[in-house]
Amino acid sequence: MRHLPVYILIDTSGSMKGEPIESVKVGLADMVATLRQDPYALETVCISIITFDREVSQVLPLTELENLQMPDILTPDTGPTHLGKALKMLCDKIAVEVKRGTPEQKGDWRPLLFILTDGKPSDVQDYNQIIPKVKSLNFASIVACAAGPKAKVEPLQQLTDQVFRLDTMDATSFKKFFVWVSDVIGLGGKSVGTTDSIELPGPPEEVNIVI
Numbered sequence: 178m179r180h181l182p183v184y185i186l187i188d189t190s191g192s193m194k195g196e197p198i199e200s201v202k203v204g205l206a207d208m209v210a211t212l213r214q215d216p217y218a219l220e221t222v223c224i225s226i227i228t229f230d231r232e233v234s235q236v237l238p239l240t241e242l243e244n245l246q247m248p249d250i251l252t253p254d255t256g257p258t259h260l261g262k263a264l265k266m267l268c269d270k271i272a273v274e275v276k277r278g279t280p281e282q283k284g285d286w287r288p289l290l291f292i293l294t295d296g297k298p299s300d301v302q303d304y305n306q307i308i309p310k311v312k313s314l315n316f317a318s319i320v321a322c323a324a325g326p327k328a329k330v331e332p333l334q335q336l337t338d339q340v341f342r343l344d345t346m347d348a349t350s351f352k353k354f355f356v357w358v359s360d361v362i363g364l365g366g367k368s369v370g371t372t373d374s375i376e377l378p379g380p381p382e383e384v385n386i387v388i
């Protein structure tokens with residue numbers, strides 16, 4: 178069975194503690210529940226979650242929707258935002274978890290990447306160095322979301338031209354964002370094999386496109 182790998186990178190630095198990260202967890206759970214109702218997604222989608230603060234951790238290895246159990250996502254009281262190290266781990270995990278095509282059989286579909294952060298990379302040198310490697314992995318789509326007033330869009334624009342902004346970090350905004358993410362993933366599940374890239378559906382009004 179060919180899978181559609183979906184990698185989600187979540188900022189768990191100190192500024193996400195409290196309501197923001199709790200709202201993200203609710204949004205993620207709703208997203209998984211929505212995708213499980215989609216037969217295309219249920220058949221093809223696998224999800225991995227990588228969190229990043231001072232430490233970087235793959236809290237959910239690439240897992241089929243049917244077998245997925247939501248991990249516990251924790252945030253430290255304070256700490257930097259090591260997005261560069263998270264992207265390095267992403268590259269390492271994709272090398273192991275995503276099946277490459279061979280002359281004998283086809284590999285997995287081109288993966289999707291979603292990044293959610295409320296700040297900017299603290300490890301700027303690591304971040305800048307890993308960007309070409311991430312771009313070389315041939316994602317079907319890289320979607321980055323800058324959440325809240327302190328989030329910086331410029332570093333994210335170095336990685337992808339699909340950058341979005343959430344002005345507020347409340348439960349409603351994150352819920353709408355993850356509903357939209359489930360729409361993007363569902364679309365990816367239906368379009369795999371028919372197109373090389375995914376035309377993103379229009380985001381809800383809470384999610385602003387960064388031009």
